[in-house]
Amino acid sequence: MHMSDSLVSFAVGTTMAAVSTGAVGYSIRKIKKTDLDNSKIPMMGVMGAFVFAAQMINFTIPGTGSSGHIGGGILLAALLGPYPAFITLTSVLIIQALFFADGGLLALGCNIFNMGFLTCFIAYPFIYRQILKKSVTPKRIALAAILAVVIGLQLGSFSVVVETTASGVTELPFRSLLIWMQPIHLAIGIIEGVITGAVLSFVYKSRKEIIMNSLEKGTQKKISMKRVLVIFAIAAIFIGGFLSYFASSNPDGLEWAIQGITQGSEIVNSSKTHLKAQELQENTAILPHYSFDGEAQDSVLGTSVSGVIGGIVTLVVTIVSGLVIMKIKKNKGNRVVTDK
Amino acid sequence: MSSINKSIQQITALEELAHRDTLLNKLAPSVKLIITFIYVITVISFRPLDVSGLVFFASFPVFLMIIGEIPFQVLLSRCMIALPFAFFAGLSNLFLEKNTIFYFGKFGITEGEITFTSLMLKAVLTVMAVLLLVASTSMNDLIYTLISLHIPSILVIQIMMTYRYMSVLLKEASLMYHAYLLRAPKEKSIKLNDMGTFLGQMILRSIDRAERIYHAMQCRGFNGGMEFSKREKLGIKGWITVVVAGSLIIILRVVNINKIL
Incomplete structure (x- = not known):
């Protein structure tokens, strides 16, 4: 689901970078203020490395002959809590962009938002935690993980569609792109959710305190729905208003600026092909x-x-x-x- | 199994390139980072139909590859990872934009073919630029640069630790994977039913390792932050390089060289 630089326009890339930078800054402040004792710093780093290693392990998908791997967003949030998980995922995405050509520098903001923000600050608190509110059992953990992963991935792929369409790089209409992306990610999500659920249940059975600690910490410092909505509203205003203007009337904001400098829009009155x-x-x-x-x-x-x-x-x-x-x-x- | 070994090789290959003594490696990391950003943004700003403008921009990675003595194959193989999604996103243009723009002999070239080429070129050029940055800059230098740019230390420590422990955990994962396959000779990879236990074990091992690392760090005076004796500043030479290279890139974008020629 990583978006590369070529798939985002300057306006979309920078807007999403601004939104993600805000979320990273807020998470760091939150971690420094409340969440973190020094022992969690190496824990976050090693868990980031774990996500890499785990993604390299393929498993057989029964009946298909193909294989898949885990994503890691909900897994990290369930083990570390949402803010440390978000920072860990951000560093994983930065390394993937730099060293593995998976994603890009300009698209980094989009990828952090799609894979980090939506899983850690939407799917985790509003799905995973809600299901485990009343009681925590291995079965409930599995169910919570499956639903959170599926919804997180659906939101992520929806966001990819919106960003790609707003960037104007593909002629595929929004609806067609959506029809293409959502079912694929539903299938991926179900399998990834089952694995994440099984992993978390195993950890719960072996070392209960790891799962319980991050859940209890999350209870004390609830994610403010208001703040999440504010970030979403800012993103929506940018994407819906500012970006769509540039995406429709001009393919790109920077290009519009360059056109202004070079006064290159001289084409008047002709057929589209001409x-x-x-x-x-x-x-x-x-x-x-x-x-x-x-x-x-x-x-x-x-x-x-x-x-x-x-x-x-x-x-x-x-x-x-x-x-x-x-x-x-x-x-x-x-x-x-x-x-x- | 092969993908694990491949990943370890990929990490070490780029790291080895970054530690050599070439003209590109000698450039200050912050200079390279700023120029890469300018280049990526400029490449992205091209209109979908402007393919020939993009061709001029291919000179930049080629020039850097020569002065950085970076083997083309290494970068190209990495590039392939980034291409599939761009390829599928651009594929629709081939079918939906069927207006013929001009004829090349008897062959009509459609708008979709041009925009598809432009998208793929952009993908290759932007990925190349980032890979060139990493292949000519060591991880430590990148970390110093991030600190000089006032990126919060928590995030910088995460990037550094994740990168350092990636190969350690990959080797551990490789050993566990190998052990599993020896016990299940008929399986090609891990069964879905066993995946929870397998990854769960890996998590517990990783958590134990993180605790040991924390104790070792504490013994060396770790207090949650990062202390550096060296804080890189751009300097006059660095600024001149940024201004000259940045201006060249922007001039190449703004001025229509086709018309001048």
Whole structure:
């Protein structure tokens, strides 16, 4: 469910980064103020590493011949509590983006929100904890985990659909994308939920205090529904108002700004195809004298081909300059050795 | 099992690259981080139909790969992980945007084909940029940079510890997995029924390990924060590099080089 940089527009990426940064900042303040004794710091780090290791273990999905792995959001929240779990998941997502190309820098805010915020601050307190409010038994833990994981994943994939649509990168309509994403994540969620439930029940049976401690701590410091709603409202206002404006009238906020600088919106009164062709021609108007002939279509072809040629020329120049720098560096190194 | 070993190899491969003495590695980490951000944002800002503009931006990772002496195959194999979702999201453009924009000989090139190419190019370029940053910067340097940028120490410690213990727990997971398969020779992977116990055991081991680590940290004077003797500052050289590289990237985006040429 990790979104990459290419799937988000600048406006969506930065807005979600702002929302997630707010949630991270709030969680850190909360942890510092109330939740944390120093022993939990290495615990959070090791549990983050555990999520990585656990994701590498595939299990067989009966009857399908395929395999799956766990996600870890609800598992971490149930073991550490929501705020430490959110910070741990954030660090896991940062490492995945940096070292495994899973996600991206600009999409980090979206991924933290989709996989961290929605599981730790919505699914955990409003599903998992509510089910375990009256009594805690292995069966209830399993049920709570399954429902929390399924709902967390559904919310996450819904959020992916909203962010992708708002970014305007796919022509697939919102509804079709939703129909494609939600059922897949329902199936994944059920299996992941069953595993998470089984793991938490096992931990409860072996070391009851681990599950009970995080539940009791959560009772003392309830997550404020008001605050969650405020964050959601801010996100909704941004996405619904600010972003949709940019997504619909201009593909991208930054692009709109650049258009303002370059005053590049000159296209007036034409058919959609012609407009697109003209846009393409404008973008690729490299080496205009090398156009194939005077015909409009051919001119577009000529300029686009020369555009690509221009790009390749730049690439070659770059490679050559890089190689020259390397040669100079190597010569310098050799000179130092011979001087000695 | 192979995926576990592959992950361990992936972590060590990038770490080894980051510890070499190349021109790219010598650049200050904060400089590289800021330039990477500028580059990623600029690449994302391209209109879906502007493929040739993106081609110019391919020069940046290629140039860095040369001066960083980074093998192309390592980055490309990582790139493949990021591509499937972008591929499926862009695939719909091929079917839904069927307006022919121009003809290449007899072949009509549709709007969907252009936007699909643009999306895939963006995916490759942004992932390459991030991987180049990590392949030329050691984890410790990245951590110093995050602290210099005033990222809260709790989050920085988490990133550092998670990264450090990832390979330790992966090796442990690999051993447990191997032991399981030896006891269940007919199984290809862990049965769904056994997964709860398996991962549960791993959690208990991890919790015990975390407690031991905490005691060891306490013995070395851990007080919940991070103490560093070295706080990196950007300096004049760093600022000049950021301004020059940043301006080049922005000029390449704002000025229509196609028209100049």
